[in-house]
Amino acid sequence: MFGTIAGVLKDESEAFSNQLSELAAHIQASLAELAKMAARFDTEGDWGAGGYRSCADFLSVRAGLNLRTGSELLRVGHAMERLPKLAEVFSAGEISFDKARAVASVATRPTSTCGSSSPDRLDRAVLALGARVPAGS
Numbered sequence: 001m002f003g004t005i006a007g008v009l010k011d012e013s014e015a016f017s018n019q020l021s022e023l024a025a026h027i028q029a030s031l032a033e034l035a036k037m038a039a040r041f042d043t044e045g046d047w048g049a050g051g052y053r054s055c056a057d058f059l060s061v062r063a064g065l066n067l068r069t070g071s072e073l074l075r076v077g078h079a080m081e082r083l084p085k086l087a088e089v090f091s092a093g094e095i096s097f098d099k100a101r102a103v104a105s106v107a108t109r110p111t112s113t114c115g116s117s118s119p120d121r122l123d124r125a126v127l128a129l130g131a132r133v134p135a136g137s
Contacts, residue, residue, distance in 0.1 A: 025093030031073075032080070032090040032100070034063075038070075039077025072101050079104035 041047060042055035052058040059070030076097065080087035083103070090100040 024096075027093075028096050029091055029093035031097045032087070032093075035073050035077035035090075035097075035100075036080055036087070037077075038073050039081060042074050042078070072104075073097075076100045076104045079107050083107060 038055065038059060041058075047055040047058035050058065052061065055074055056065075056067050056070035059065045059073065060067050063070070065073065076090075080090065080100075086100060086103055086107075089095050090097075
């Protein structure tokens with residue numbers, strides 16, 4: 001009898017765990033879309049028409065982000081334009097915004113600081129990171 005109850009509880013826990021992971025992946029995919037849209041909005045300069053000081057300022061006022069988070073979101077969005085694998089795995093919810101932000105920070109440093117971090121090499125690193133890290137991490 002107790003084995004049956006433990007089995008049911010384990011199944012429920014696993015189902016809940018899967019729901020959490022799936023929701024986190026959807027949230028990360030939505031953040032990726034927001035980053036892409038924000039980068040495009042930044043490139044087009046449309047934020048200036050509203051009297052905002054920067055696109056990050058626009059995101060602060062209109063999307064409720066603080067300035068630093070808005071700037072980071074823009075940096076990730078612009079990195080996604082240069083790094084198709086980053087865009088692919090982040091858009092699929094396979095890596096988190098935090099991991100995408102870490103890749104973007106390496107991708108934007110001068111090569112003298114980070115060695116030979118070509119876009120192809122960074123794309124391979126992103127794929128490896130996505131393979132090792134559970135969604136929503």
